[in-house]
Amino acid sequence: MKLHKTLLSLLLCAFVFSMISTVCVHKGFAADEQETIAGVVAKTDKGIVIEGEDGDYIVKGADLSKMVGKMIEATGIITETEKDDFIDVKSFEEIQE
Missing domain, CATH: 1.20.5 (Single alpha-helices involved in coiled-coils or other helix-helix interfaces)
Structure with missing residues (x-):
């Protein structure tokens, strides 16, 4: 038994x-699927972020420092953690409002 x-x-x-x-x-x-988000690029104490409608994404993989204050559409791999959300940017373009 x-x-x-x-x-x-x-x-x-x-x-x-x-x-x-x-x-x-x-x-x-x-997690390897690419997604596209739109938002304003901002410089914060966490680094360069994209402020989207559904939250802020810390940018990795691309230098968006010259895009601060501009609205962009970024495509990349999003990683969400308990503390922060990240986007590993593969491509982006400015959106003309």
């Missing part, structure tokens, strides 16, 4: 590990 409980526990652990791994891998692939 003890062997049966041990085997059942191991199978349950393997199943849970498998499910967690599947979710993590899926989220990893989703």
Whole structure:
């Protein structure tokens, strides 16, 4: 009976590990999809950010310092953390208002 409980526990652990791994891998692939956001470029204490309608994104991957104060559309990979959101900019263009 003890062997049966041990085997059942191991199978349950393997199943849970498998499910967690599947979710993590899926989220990893989703994070590589490029998205496009629009907003005003601003210089803050966190660095250069794009102030979008749904929040601020700290810019990585491109020098947007000459675009401060301008409205742009940026395409890149967005990473959201508990503390900040980032965009690794792959391309951008100024939006004429």
